[in-house]
Amino acid sequence: MKLRTIAHSRSGDKGTIINVSLIVFDPRHYPHVVEHVTADRVRAHFAALATGDVIRYELPLIGALNFVVHGIVGGGVTRTLALDAHGKSLSSALLEMEIDSETISNP
Amino acid sequence: MKVTRIGCGAGFSGDRIDPAVELATHGELNYLVFECLAERTIALAQLAKAKDPDAGYDPMLVARMEAVLPVCRERGTTVITNMGAANPVAAVGVVRQVARRLGLGGLSIGAVTGDDVRAIVGAGHFTVTESGEPVETLGDRLVSANAYIGAEAIRMALARGADVVITGRAADPSLFVAPLAHEHGWRLDAWTEVGRATLVGHLLECAGQITGGYFADPGLKDVANLDRLGFPIAEVPERGPFVITKVPESGGSVTAATCKEQLLYEIHDPSAYFTPDTIADFSQVRIESRGRDRVEIDGAAGKPRPDSLKVSLAYRDGFIGEGQISYAGTGAEERARLAGDVVSRRLARSRIPVAEIRCDVIGVDALHGGRLAAGTWHPYEVRLRVAARTNSLAAAQAVANEVESLYTNGPAGGGGATKSTREVLSLASTLIPRELVRCDVQMEVA
Numbered sequence: 062m063k064l065r066t067i068a069h070s071r072s073g074d075k076g077t078i079i080n081v082s083l084i085v086f087d088p089r090h091y092p093h094v095v096e097h098v099t100a101d102r103v104r105a106h107f108a109a110l111a112t113g114d115v116i117r118y119e120l121p122l123i124g125a126l127n128f129v130v131h132g133i134v135g136g137g138v139t140r141t142l143a144l145d146a147h148g149k150s151l152s153s154a155l156l157e158m159e160i161d162s163e164t165i166s167n168p
Numbered sequence: 169m170k171v172t173r174i175g176c177g178a179g180f181s182g183d184r185i186d187p188a189v190e191l192a193t194h195g196e197l198n199y200l201v202f203e204c205l206a207e208r209t210i211a212l213a214q215l216a217k218a219k220d221p222d223a224g225y226d227p228m229l230v231a232r233m234e235a236v237l238p239v240c241r242e243r244g245t246t247v248i249t250n251m252g253a254a255n256p257v258a259a260v261g262v263v264r265q266v267a268r269r270l271g272l273g274g275l276s277i278g279a280v281t282g283d284d285v286r287a288i289v290g291a292g293h294f295t296v297t298e299s300g301e302p303v304e305t306l307g308d309r310l311v312s313a314n315a316y317i318g319a320e321a322i323r324m325a326l327a328r329g330a331d332v333v334i335t336g337r338a339a340d341p342s343l344f345v346a347p348l349a350h351e352h353g354w355r356l357d358a359w360t361e362v363g364r365a366t367l368v369g370h371l372l373e374c375a376g377q378i379t380g381g382y383f384a385d386p387g388l389k390d391v392a393n394l395d396r397l398g399f400p401i402a403e404v405p406e407r408g409p410f411v412i413t414k415v416p417e418s419g420g421s422v423t424a425a426t427c428k429e430q431l432l433y434e435i436h437d438p439s440a441y442f443t444p445d446t447i448a449d450f451s452q453v454r455i456e457s458r459g460r461d462r463v464e465i466d467g468a469a470g471k472p473r474p475d476s477l478k479v480s481l482a483y484r485d486g487f488i489g490e491g492q493i494s495y496a497g498t499g500a501e502e503r504a505r506l507a508g509d510v511v512s513r514r515l516a517r518s519r520i521p522v523a524e525i526r527c528d529v530i531g532v533d534a535l536h537g538g539r540l541a542a543g544t545w546h547p548y549e550v551r552l553r554v555a556a557r558t559n560s561l562a563a564a565q566a567v568a569n570e571v572e573s574l575y576t577n578g579p580a581g582g583g584g585a586t587k588s589t590r591e592v593l594s595l596a597s598t599l600i601p602r603e604l605v606r607c608d609v610q611m612e613v614a
Contacts, residue, residue: 069389069425071382073434076298076595082432084425109539118438122454122467123428129436135526140485140594142526142555144534154536 065156068094072152077133079111079148081155084125091124097160103128106158110134110151128155169408172351174344174368175401177236178202178249179375181209181226185235187376187399187418192236192245194415195401199347200240202232202249203340203373210337211482211593213254214284214312224254225262225334233266233332241272241331248322248343252334254312256281259334260612267614275332275614278325282607283337285479285600286313294598296481303598309483311593315600316478318444319356321607322346328611337480339443341369344402352406359446361407363470366441366448368402368410371430371465375399378412378430380420393419409466411458422461431455444477444602446470476599485594486523489556489564491571492530493578493585496549503579504529504552510578511554511570520566525556551584557592564589 064083067090072081083098085091104115113132120127133148135141175197177188181204192200204226217224226232229251240247252259256279267275290310294303303310314337323346325333335343348365349356356362371378378400380391398418404410412422431450435441439451449469458464491511495503508527515522528534530551533541552574556567568587575585 065385065388069385069429071429071433075434075436076597078436080432080434080436082429082435084428084432086425106540109537116436118436118451120432120438120451120453122452123431125428125432127432127435127438140557140592142488142524142557144528144530144553150535154540157540 062160062162063156064098064158064160068156070152070155072149074147077131079130079133079151081128081130081151082125083128083155084123088124091121094126095119098126098158100128103155106155107151169405170352171403171405172199172348173197173401173403174199174201174347174372176201176203176372176375176399178204178232179373179377180204180206181228183375185232187397188232189235189239190415190418191399191401192239192243197243197245197401198351199246199248200236201343201372202247202251203343203375204228205250205253205337207480207595208482208593210253210314210480211312214482217254222258225256225259226251226253229259229262230266233263234270237267237272237275238270241275246326246330246347247332248347250335250338250343252279252336254284254336256334256336257610260610263332263334264612264614273614276330277332277334277612277614278328278330279610280321280325280333280335280338280607281610282321282605283314283317283335285315285605286310288600288604289313289479289598294600297597297599299596303481306481306483309485311482311484313479313481315605316444316480317605317607318342318473319346319349321609323350323356325609325611326350328609330611339445340373341366341443342445344369344372345445348404356445359470359472362446363448364410364468365404366443366446366470367450367453367465367468368404370441371412371427372400372402374430374433376420377433378426379414379422380426383426383429389425391420395419409464412463412465413461422463424455424457424463427455427463427465442474444473446473475602477602477605479598479600481596481598482593483596485592486557486559487561487564487589487591489558489567489589490554491568491585491587492551492553493571493574493582494549494551495579495581497581500548500550501529501532501546503581504550507552507574507578507582508554510574514570515556515567520563521559522563522567523557523559525554528553561589561591
């Protein structure tokens with residue numbers, strides 16, 4: 062199943078660095094995303110879009126992860142030829158990630 | 169305990185005006201803030217000011233002020249905005265004229281100056297943060313250098329009785345920190361209070377993005393009455409948790425989920441959010457729903473402010489030429505790709521210097537490339553988009569023309585061709601010691 066069924070997201074840019082949040086709808090799903098949506102996995106998911114590091118911050122009090130994606134291909138918001146120069150649609154790309162529904166505890 | 173009510177009437181320069189009027193009329197506000205200044209906006213404003221010394225403020229300044237000043241005057245609501253852009257002093261003059269025309273004599277308007285540091289940056293030795301190169305290497309391509317200034321000067325204008333405060337490049341949260349500190353008598357080195365006020369500003373500064381805007385996803389995240397989205401209000405007591413809400417009966421919704429999305433918007437390390445006023449810590453923030461359209465927020469903190477201010481640099485960086493054309497029916501994607509190949513080959517063979525070219529098939533891979541879109545579906549219709557970077561306007565026009573000429577020379581059934589060119593203003597940043605940036609307030613009375 063897709064991540065979008067258990068979590069929501071918003072992304073924003075600072076030049077060639079973009080952050081993408083991941084917020085679970087139900088706090089009981091937070092441990093699952095902490096375990097499965099790792100920085101490495103997000104880096105692989107965005108491999109065609111960003112070449113740099115992905116750093117993950119955990120916010121357990123609000124059931125959220127924050128991914129900071131470095132090295133956006135094309136030089137970032139100011140000079141990229143990309144249609145979505147700000148990378149604002151990256152939130153939707155993250156939510157397409159497949160996760161294993163078998164291991165999710167049913168709320 | 170005293171509670172300050174502060175609203176946000178714009179989240180960017182082109183934002184809607186009617187929700188701001190609704191907020192001013194029904195929000196029972198002490199302060200109404202308009203955040204209208206993106207990094208590139210101020211660079212464009214500097215170009216306008218270079219042509220005309222009386223220009224360089226926000227193009228919607230007059231329309232916004234005409235819409236809200238009478239009701240703000242009646243309700244005793246103070247207006248704070250960065251719509252001064254490159255020319256806060258000229259903006260104050262314009263607002264004074266608006267006030268007089270509307271019969272609002274005696275309105276006190278303050279301009280905050282000092283953020284334009286181009287002369288200081290030009291005279292010193294500064295390093296571009298992103299490239300490590302000296303700022304001097306940008307030479308005459310440098311269009312603007314504006315420091316992100318903090319709450320101090322805005323607060324000074326409020327202390328001098330301003331009904332309207334107009335700034336240039338103040339940091340967005342500072343537009344909120346200043347009135348909250350002024351109202352509650354907080355010192356600007358009371359880091360916890362400043363950190364908390366910074367969170368208020370961070371949550372409110374994009375206006376509709378916390379009241380259900382930029383949130384809806386039908387079937388999964390539904391938002392009622394998005395067509396009449398209300399703008400946000402923060403109820404901020406002297407200490408303890410504050411509440412985010414909106415005008416009753418306005419569209420949209422304020423929920424824990426909308427607040428969480430906005431809390432992390434454009435945030436990197438949540439425990440170290442750098443502003444001119446503090447290094448705010450949002451990592452321990454708690455967000456709880458307290459009934460319909462009321463969300464309580466607590467737990468923000470702050471550390472001492474940084475010694476340097478960030479300076480946004482804008483510089484001329486060539487041109488982009490772009491063209492688009494649509495194809496439909498079976499084989500639409502293949503025809504769009506053929507069309508893109510034709511343009512790329514012709515440009516490669518011509519003498520038109522193109523530094524970089526990109527062909528997207530809108531509907532298939534324009535946003536996230538082929539990898540995430542691979543193996544999905546074949547849309548009924550697609551749109552080819554070709555964009556190329558050049559070092560002259562003429563070359564950019566030539567790129568755009570190549571796409572347009574696909575009409576009669578390209579694959580079958582191309583329709584709706586458009587073309588455009590633009591000069592690229594790239595952005596970078598540097599750091600400047602705080603003490604080199606001298607802010608001041610100029611007051612005028614209508």
